[in-house]
Amino acid sequence: xxxxxxxxxGLRSIGSGEPLLLSDAxxxxxxxxxxxxxxxxxxxxxxxxxRLSYARMMIAGSFFSGxxxxxxxxxxxxxxxxxxxxxxxNFFSTMDNLKLNxxxxxxxxxxxxxxxxxxxxxxxSMQRIIVxxxxxxxxxxxxxxxxxxxxxxxxxxNEVRPLMAPVEEFLKNDEIMEFYKILTKNGAVIVNVLTxxxxxxxxxxxxFAFSRHFPSCYFMQFAKYNKMLFCSKKEKNSWLxxxxxxxxxxxxxxxxxxxxxxxxxxxxxxxxxxxxxxxGG
Numbered sequence: 001x002x003x004x005x006x007x008x009x010g011l012r013s014i015g016s017g018e019p020l021l022l023s024d025a026x027x028x029x030x031x032x033x034x035x036x037x038x039x040x041x042x043x044x045x046x047x048x049x050x051r052l053s054y055a056r057m058m059i060a061g062s063f064f065s066g067x068x069x070x071x072x073x074x075x076x077x078x079x080x081x082x083x084x085x086x087x088x089x090n091f092f093s094t095m096d097n098l099k100l101n102x103x104x105x106x107x108x109x110x111x112x113x114x115x116x117x118x119x120x121x122x123x124x125s126m127q128r129i130i131v132x133x134x135x136x137x138x139x140x141x142x143x144x145x146x147x148x149x150x151x152x153x154x155x156x157x158n159e160v161r162p163l164m165a166p167v168e169e170f171l172k173n174d175e176i177m178e179f180y181k182i183l184t185k186n187g188a189v190i191v192n193v194l195t196x197x198x199x200x201x202x203x204x205x206x207x208f209a210f211s212r213h214f215p216s217c218y219f220m221q222f223a224k225y226n227k228m229l230f231c232s233k234k235e236k237n238s239w240l241x242x243x244x245x246x247x248x249x250x251x252x253x254x255x256x257x258x259x260x261x262x263x264x265x266x267x268x269x270x271x272x273x274x275x276x277x278x279x280g281g
Contacts, residue, residue, distance in 0.1 A: 050087055053261070055091075058192065059088060060261060061188075064249035067186065067190075070252075077149050079141075079150070082154035082155040083129060088154070107131065107134065134155065147183070150189075151182065163202040163206070166192070173209075188232040189214070207229060215235045217238060
């Protein structure tokens with residue numbers, strides 16, 4: 001009988017409630033395993049594997065929203081607010097067929113240390129981690145004239161709240177307007193939205209706040225209490241206005257990246273019925 005060993009490295013936050021899984025990465029066991037290499041702390045990461053469905057959705061959404069092009073050979077700029085273990089930027093860094101310039105901003109220096117020690121982050125001319133407040137970084141970047149093709153917002157509280165993600169600061173009008181300004185003309189912001197079971201309608205508050213500034217906003221639900229908000233600067237680029245094109249782009253990038261999102265239980269229902277897709281703007 002043949003056995004194959006799979007191993008994973010996880011990162012969880014410690015707060016007042018249940019631990020929140022921030023990162024879950026696959027590590028590669030040596031073959032064969034022996035007494036000289038059995039310490040899993042030294043096993044290499046498999047950066048092309050993205051286990052968390054929300055992370056796969058953020059990556060795929062960067063493309064099917066139209067913010068990034070899988071065919072482009074030009075430099076495309078990505079801004080990620082919220083590092084976690086660095087799974088999302090790690091995956092982007094493996095896409096050697098594209099020129100992706102990746103900036104990750106996190107207000108906790110410990111997260112950068114964890115990414116470097118446990119998730120094999122290496123700073124390059126095309127990838128960096130900045131320890132700073134996300135909102136402040138956006139304001140200063142605007143002053144420097146920086147522009148990004150896609151902005152991924154993945155920030156959450158470490159305590160039980162009706163709205164776990166994003167943080168309230170990112171729902172302020174002034175902040176969202178800055179997010180709008182820093183994006184290129186076809187750019188998009190993608191927001192990870194997490195609520196408690198009894199407060200699922202809190203997600204609508206996030207949608208409302210962003211749709212006041214972006215012309216095309218829609219939700220996609222990929223877990224029971226987890227939604228992803230997509231807001232594009234392009235007119236008529238919501239699910240209501242541009243369903244066929246968005247759906248076809250979704251299928252294409254899901255297949256190319258081998259994420260298998262379409263076969264996820266929640267995603268499959270969404271695509272068949274649109275019951276969890278909310279158009280706005």
